[in-house]
Amino acid sequence: MASVTYKNVNKSFGDVHVIHDLNIEIADGEFLVFVGPSGCGKSTSLRMLAGLEEVTSGEIWIGERMVNNVAPKDRDVAMVFQSYALYPHMTVYDNMAFGLKLRRTPKNIIDERVREAARSLGIEQLLDRKPRQLSGGQRQRVAVGRAIVREPAVFLLDEPLSNLDAKLRVEARAFISSLHQRLETTFIYVTHDQVEAMTMGTRICVLNAGYLQQIDTPFNLYHNPRNVFVAGFIGSPSMNFFDAELKEQDGSLVVETKEFRFVIPENLAEPYKQHLGKKVVLGIRPEDIHDSQFLPSNITPAQIEATVDIIEQMGNEVILYLDANDTSFIARVDPRTRARVGADMPLVVNVDNLHLFDSETELSLAYEYKQELIARERGE
């Protein structure tokens, strides 16, 4: 068990600077997820921690130890690779025992640990098989088992589920979460899938193009994205964005786009006042746009109208592709909706959940304010 710290970590491959000034503190026992689009530097960040890539500058700490110059074998980490990277010439048993054998662990302890891990993973009957005789899901379990038996200070997992089919992935997701709860060890998990990130992480670190965008709990990331990138990346379907301007009208603050005009509720207006007259990006999540006939309680409604382009039935919800004044956006509405393709339709936006970003820096205009608000609400 150990904490992990990235201090001003940079990484270049030749002239290509792929990680910029990464600063993260990961507490002991945390489940931290690196998430971001493909090529953003997630694997590189993880591999630097494992010692498979050198840092170009900065420091990486595992517990009380600066590990920049420590060989991978001495870092006390275990890693699960996307390809599983099982040793093809060894049986499942030997694959799992290999790390312990290298550490000269007594035979009876190796046997005990391998069998116990195999039992908890449901792969006992496979111990004598070679990797090529296993299915994808079984290989994935062996890869996890190989990490577990080592009882490392930190578990590193690089997209361990991306080679599984959808059903297995959901099962494996739950399994890894429960494993984390049982072992109470630090897990660092890489994925490009924001659903995986949201469901598994105690905290999520969003990366884009080698820059840390935001690191926070799934709840905060969703409700208070720090910038346009995070707002668009977290949540499915993605947040709708509109070019807008902050104005004053009859003593209230309004945000006005080409199509709509929303009055910002008094209790949320405070952080925006200083930005009056500014060009902003308005973000509205599809789930904050409702069919006006099926409104949830506890919202602050604002009427809009749009034409329905496409209807996607999901069963428990309906996704509407809408058009207002040649601006397209998406709504996620109640499954009982009577929307018809081509028809104009009255909709309601919950203005409690508007997200406003500076149109130049793309930073949220109310980040600190909302952080405090959330902390107060959740704390009480």
Next chain:
Amino acid sequence: MASSDISVSTPSRFALRRAISVVAFAFLVLFALLEAVPFVLTVANSFKCLPAVQDYPQSFIPVPPFGVECRTESGASRPAEETAGPLTFNPALEGYERVAEFNLPTWFRNSIIYAVAITVLRVMFDSLAGYALARIKFPGNRLVFFIILGTMMIPGVVLLIPRFIILKQLGMLGTYQGVIFSLAADAFGVFLMKQFFESIPEEIEEAAMVDGANRLTMFFRIVLPMATPALTALTIFSFQGTWNNYMDVLIIVGGQADLWNLPLGLAQLRGQFGQTLEWNIFLAGSVITTLPLAILFFVFQRYFVEGISYTGLKG
């Protein structure tokens, strides 16, 4: 349409396919026989008495009595008709008895020493060098590889004299180590191993490193075991090449008969008799030279086929 098409053409198509496979098999059998004939004649003639060897048509079916004497009581050789008919012959051991009077055990032992030592060293050096070139990033990595590759383009004969001079200066001419060291690594083997190591997914090696292995442990416990197809191929090529090596050994050990290997000894057998080459002795020597490789081939056939099909080369 489709069904009528099938029903009409099925009989003729079937016949055609049969005809093709019959012809193909006939060809294969023919070529197999053509390949086999020299071997059969070599073995058959090595068991004949001397005049019978030159008897045409060549007989190749051994019939009793076995182990006939090739000479009459007075010491003259028996005429061919007495020991061989048109197809059959009475096997004799004269060739083998006479060849045993030469230094055969020494040559045989030397052949084994050279072949085993060189093969072991090649497997070791070629795989280590191939691994370094495939995975370790050191300055000049590519240059070194291209130089090694370049030596493959140089015909072997060109190297004979420089090698001779170097060995002379090192005082290693006419020694075992002279033969063994100068053939202990080869460009082809390095190339073969490097290509194979590059095909191993790097993540497997990384997994081993995170699991607690240093480079050397990883090399011996993960990488080499995974490279068995390439190692098998390398072993076959090295062993066979060294076993049959005539030129290099000749240049390095020259006239020192106690360091000769079988091919050198065989050449001497042939030279010994000038015009009247004693065929049965020479062919008995050939059989003894070939037999160990043939046995190895039969025993390890399965691995050889795998190994060779891996390299995409044929022996």
